[in-house]
Amino acid sequence: MNHLEAVQQKIMPLQDLLRLRNIWHFKSEPVVFTNGCFDILHKGHIHSLTEAVSFGKHLVIGLNSDESIRRIKKDGRPIQDQTSRALVLAALSCTDAIIIFNEDTPLELIRAIKPEVLVKGGDYTRETIIGAEDVLANGGRIEIIKLIEGYSTTAIEQKIAGHK
Numbered sequence: 001m002n003h004l005e006a007v008q009q010k011i012m013p014l015q016d017l018l019r020l021r022n023i024w025h026f027k028s029e030p031v032v033f034t035n036g037c038f039d040i041l042h043k044g045h046i047h048s049l050t051e052a053v054s055f056g057k058h059l060v061i062g063l064n065s066d067e068s069i070r071r072i073k074k075d076g077r078p079i080q081d082q083t084s085r086a087l088v089l090a091a092l093s094c095t096d097a098i099i100i101f102n103e104d105t106p107l108e109l110i111r112a113i114k115p116e117v118l119v120k121g122g123d124y125t126r127e128t129i130i131g132a133e134d135v136l137a138n139g140g141r142i143e144i145i146k147l148i149e150g151y152s153t154t155a156i157e158q159k160i161a162g163h164k
Contacts, residue, residue: 010090011098014112017060020097021113024058033115035062035106037069038085039078044121044148050094051145052119058096060113061089062106072104105130116140122147 001009012020024031032055038045053059063086069078078085086098101109110118110131118135122144126132132142 007090011086030056030116031058032056032117033060034119037064053094055117060097062109063100065102119143
């Protein structure tokens with residue numbers, strides 16, 4: 001298997017992820033889950049993802065589908081299609097699995113995967129993190145990672161458009 005094939009194998013349907021999740025659970029290897037659009041991968045994303053994986057053994061990323069982003073953002077997004085975004089995330093060494101979801105929130109994914117740790121960025125609070133109650137009820141924990149100031153997809157879009 002070449003490197004590209006190995007990277008592509010990290011992008012999987014829920015059924016495959018749940019099989020892998022069972023193996024990790026059997027081996028007592030904690031799963032960390034985070035999610036987002038990851039439209040233009042930047043320093044802030046890399047900081048958050050590498051920090052997230054430090055809370056467990058395996059990092060699973062729930063990636064909003066193109067359809068989901070269009071419903072949520074409604075501003076000409078996504079810039080990159082879901083296949084491109086998933087491939088970029090899968091190429092990161094900190095990533096163990098990517099699952100693309102069509103819903104507006106990752107709640108059903110979180111309920112199915114049952115991660116030991118749910119991670120979001122500092123623009124969230126425990127009360128606003130979707131799935132936090134489920135993770136806590138399963139004995140897991142919530143981690144909030146401090147954001148790196150000035151790094152966001154919106155800021156990059158504005159810079160490209162000449163607004164900053």
